Amino acid sequence: MPAHEETSEDTSGATSGPLAGERAHLAGSRAALRAMREDVQALDIRDVTANWVNAAVLQAQIDDRIKALADLSHTPLFFGRLDYRHPVGAREAEGAEGEQFYIGRRHVHDAHGDPMVIDWRAPVSQPFYQASRNNPLGVDRRRRFGYTGGELTAYEDEHLTDPAETDTTSKLLQAEIERPRVGPMRDIVATIQPEQDEIVRSGLGGTVCVQGGPGTGKTAVGLHRVAYLLYAHRERLARTGTLVIGPNRSFLHYIEQVLPALGELEVKQATVEDLVTARVEVRAADEAAAAVIKGDARMAEVLRRALRSHVTPPTEGVVVVRGSRRWRVPVYEIEEMVDELLARDMRYGAAHEALPQRIAHAVLVRMEEAGEAPDDRVQNAVARTPAVKAAVKAVWPAVDPAKLVLRLLCDPGFLAVHAEGILSEDEQKRIVMARPARSVRSAKWSAADAVLIDEACDLVARTQSLGHVVIDEAQDLSPMQYRAVGRRCSTGSATVLGDLAQGTTPWSTESWAQALFHLGKADAVVEELTAGFRVPREVIAYASRLLPAISPGLAPVESVRETPGSLAVRAVAGPDALDAAVVAACEESLAHEGSIGLIAADARVPALAGALTAAGHAFLSPGEETTAASRLTLVPASLAKGLEYDYVVLDEPAAVVDGEPDERTGLRRLYVALTRAVSGLVVLHAAPLPEALG
Secondary structure: OOEEEOOHHHOOOOOOOHHHHHHHHHHHHHHHHHHHHHHHHOOOOOOOOOOHHHHHHHHHHHHHHHHHOOOOOOOOOEEEEEEEOOOOOOOHHHOOOOOEEEEEOOOEEOOOOOEEEEEOOOHHHOHHHHOOOOOOOOEEEEEEEEEEOOEEEEEEEEEOOOOOOOOOOOHHHHHHHHOOOOOOOOOOOOOOOHHHHHHHOOOOOOOEEEEEOOOOOHHHHHHHHHHHHHHHOHHHHHHHOEEEEEOOHHHHHHHOOHHHHOOOOOOEEEEHHHHHOOOOOEEEOOOHHHHHHHOOOHHHHHHHHHHHOOOOOOOOOEEEEEOOEEEEEOHHHHHHHHHHHHHHOOOHHHHHHHHHHHHHHHHHHHHHHOOOOOOHHHHHHHHOOHHHHHHHHHHOOOOOHHHHHHHHHHOHHHHHHHHOOOOOHHHHHHHOOOOOOOOOOOOOEEHHHHHHHHHHHHHHOOOOOOOEEEEOOHHHOOHHHHHHHHHOOOOOEEEEEEOHHHOOOOOOOOOHHHHHHHHOOOOOEEEEEOEEOOOOHHHHHHHHHHHHHHOOOOOOOEEOOOOOOOEEEEEOOOHHHHHHHHHHHHHHHHOOOOOEEEEEOHHHHHHHHHHHHHOOOOOEOOOOOOOOOOOEEEEEHHHOOOOOEEEEEEEOHHHHHHOOOOHHHHHHHHHHHHOOEEEEEEEEEOOOOOHHHO
């Protein structure tokens, strides 16, 4: 698989040859994209809209289209080419000349409508990722392109039907995977591997769970699956919506440019806390033991019992006065209505709305039997009469979800009644508020409390479902959090991404089967990515020493990257010398190209911040965008998950472990920290290393 590059003497002036031809096609494609954008900008909608509302909607769509057609100078417009042996869809015996397609991030056509660049998501593009010598899928030649600063500088051919050509590793593909990182996460459309592509292109109808160790590209796979689904099912998802859920704001900021770079601007991003805190503000933190109980799926039944306890049997009938007539619905009939609504297990709020209509309908039946001819307007009027309203309030009163949760957490007696046989007495004591709040507004809610309120809200009124939801770092969710996310895709599908070995919450899931059950997607397909493309083999092998202690039976990642010397573990003579050694290691790493992450236990961050400042080094916080001038980020271990840096300096592993409530969680946090490097890792320690590291 030879790679071809321009020599130094003809880089700027070459006017012939394959590379010059490819550059000409790139220039022509960029011009065509500009023309497409200008055509949209020139649209005049004044005569095609009936009113200002339609005009505003159409203009918003036009503005989005203009943004999607932006030509990003630093992003290659196409990264590959497929030369088919025959026209796509034609039989080989027909002997017609094969077609040629350039594969890129978006579709580009010329003034005649002929494609100059094919979207990577189109069916005709799939062989770029899936074709092989054993199964060329009709492709004679696959060409990859190399870029420097947005300029096309090299190409590399792979002749899939030539028996004389041997399999070799693509140098351009490897260079793109290993390219130093500055700025937010990039898309991987040029480097998607066959096993990743199969997940990306899986259908909208089913939920997919991806178990993937560090560096396997699971986050990128999830984001690219969203982009693919929006391409394949755009109208449906435009109606129902899509959402990406991440573990924290830093992580979401890190990934936020991937989808816009692929032309997808409408995908919303949020944390689980964002989803459940619309009604209350989180101002407190639970102890780990209390958070585990509140996050347990058993709490859903406690809430259901507490809510249904507000329904009381009727004690008297209802008398409705209409003009000179009085219509009576006896108590036994109302009781039958209540029993029927309870048996249907409707949402509490829906039943609250249905009961007055049931009573009103019974009145209408009596009117008709008496010879009257009432219609729907009469039924609605009866349902709004004071007598019916009073009966419904007594039998099936409205319930505020936040007030319900507050009463459970503040009233031990109320909790005991509805948690009987579900929570032990000790568990009940752990979740009761030490200082009962007087109102929903004054209560100091925790993140776990907000999830309980969200559950109660859904028991009262159904949560709106989206078309597709992506959940990243899903292993850290509690069962109740899974339920909260599952409500947002109850009629849609999901992509669940995570690594069981990186579960760093006391309530982290033990198995994907368990997690998918709570999500409401027990029939999801579980895929495992075990090939690592980013983390060097030395580094992942060192981190994998922790797997027997943190996730027994989980297969370690097999890294395809051979990077000798990528790992250094250094003992420092005493804690007083540690800060200086860390600063020196950062300076050493800054001599390399790319981003630098200094990861430390949260408690160590202030001291290291002071040491860096004293040494004259400015640094960023997680989520802030790195630039060529500012490449060093100080990362608390609690925020490291999902982030990647070219070079990582890890401060005092024992402190990372000790910063967690238990050893297993601490070792998992350490595993995360050890696997953030994509080129080199330096581990510095004054205290003995954790025994699990060998």
